Amino acid sequence: MNKIISKLIDTHSLSVEEYESLLNNITDEEKEVLRQEAVKLAISVYGKKIFARGLIEFSNYCKNNCYYCGIRSGNKNCDRYRLTKEEIYECCNIGYELGYRTFVLQSGEDLYFTDDIMVEIISHIRNKFPDCAITISIGEKEKDTYKKYFDAGANRYLLRHETANKEHYEKIHPKEMSYEHRMKCLQDLRDIGYQVGAGFMVECPYQTNLDIAHDLKFIEEFKPEMCGIGPFIPHKDTIFKNEKAGSFDKTLLLLSIVRIIRPNVLLPATTALGTINPLGREKGVEHGANVVMPNLSPTEVRSKYLLYDNKICTGDEAAECKNCMSQRMKKIGYDLVIDRGDCILKY
Numbered sequence: 001m002n003k004i005i006s007k008l009i010d011t012h013s014l015s016v017e018e019y020e021s022l023l024n025n026i027t028d029e030e031k032e033v034l035r036q037e038a039v040k041l042a043i044s045v046y047g048k049k050i051f052a053r054g055l056i057e058f059s060n061y062c063k064n065n066c067y068y069c070g071i072r073s074g075n076k077n078c079d080r081y082r083l084t085k086e087e088i089y090e091c092c093n094i095g096y097e098l099g100y101r102t103f104v105l106q107s108g109e110d111l112y113f114t115d116d117i118m119v120e121i122i123s124h125i126r127n128k129f130p131d132c133a134i135t136i137s138i139g140e141k142e143k144d145t146y147k148k149y150f151d152a153g154a155n156r157y158l159l160r161h162e163t164a165n166k167e168h169y170e171k172i173h174p175k176e177m178s179y180e181h182r183m184k185c186l187q188d189l190r191d192i193g194y195q196v197g198a199g200f201m202v203e204c205p206y207q208t209n210l211d212i213a214h215d216l217k218f219i220e221e222f223k224p225e226m227c228g229i230g231p232f233i234p235h236k237d238t239i240f241k242n243e244k245a246g247s248f249d250k251t252l253l254l255l256s257i258v259r260i261i262r263p264n265v266l267l268p269a270t271t272a273l274g275t276i277n278p279l280g281r282e283k284g285v286e287h288g289a290n291v292v293m294p295n296l297s298p299t300e301v302r303s304k305y306l307l308y309d310n311k312i313c314t315g316d317e318a319a320e321c322k323n324c325m326s327q328r329m330k331k332i333g334y335d336l337v338i339d340r341g342d343c344i345l346k347y
């Protein structure tokens, strides 16, 4: 077998140069070797269980203007909405009934949600659902704010690093945003005690295999508990509207590689993957993913949280999404389970 591939499988680690060379030269047969190894590892840690996260997209207001994102502040065509606290709680009630034991509260960086308001929301959910994990994904904050959320009962935080190369970061974000600050946020979250999620888009504009090699090295070294990887998909109201979407195959390959680097990582088969291919989530699982994040947001607002074009499941009720996902997983021999789905530390 190719030396780099056996080194990756044996040591869960490569140099940046080796990751790059792997991405540049990999054959279809070698991809299949990695896929099988990734699935074997996922099953050895988590069995044939898939964890479901109930995703509540509670606001699409955002102060940032990330060039790739459909809800960026500069998009005047975006129909903005913000759920009330009561609407968020109602999503959790519905989600709990459906069997979700993790709620993911995601939004743009909406300044309406001050520390006090977020703490009130998190505390309320924590008290009402002591057996559930609360995941927050609302972007970059200062450490004391992250600490307040944590003390109120949040357990996990998703903040994709987006790219581990500063120059690349600067090509896809406006100058007000900083690579150093995003990385500092991830470290602050880790220091506070969160289960932390990093991640990146695949074939986002200007991304090279060397950039991805740095992303993989970052994941190897930072050791996030969760890692979100999905294809970049253009949105019609962004400056990247004419760019092409990231490749399905490459996203699958990267899921496998990340599973091998971090055998116990919580790795979602993302909605973006399901958007570029009708069997995207299933294929994701068959390449090492073990998490899915069906939508719990109220149907009325679903079609407004559009980070990219053609997003799937924007018309479905929460229950339909859950059932659909259960059936999809069953068809490929996996079980969508009722479980908090914490990171198991086996490796």
Ligand code: SAH
Binding pocket: 068, 069, 070, 106, 107, 108, 109, 137, 138, 139, 140, 158, 159, 160, 162, 200, 201, 230, 231, 232, 233, 234, 235, 272, 307, 308
């Ligand atoms: N505001 C929060 C949540 C961001 S949305 C935050 O800053 O973390 C979650 C993720 O969607 C982003 O981190 C980004 O990686 C991804 N995303 C944004 N635009 C996208 C696009 N056009 N295609 C694919 N993924 C996108």
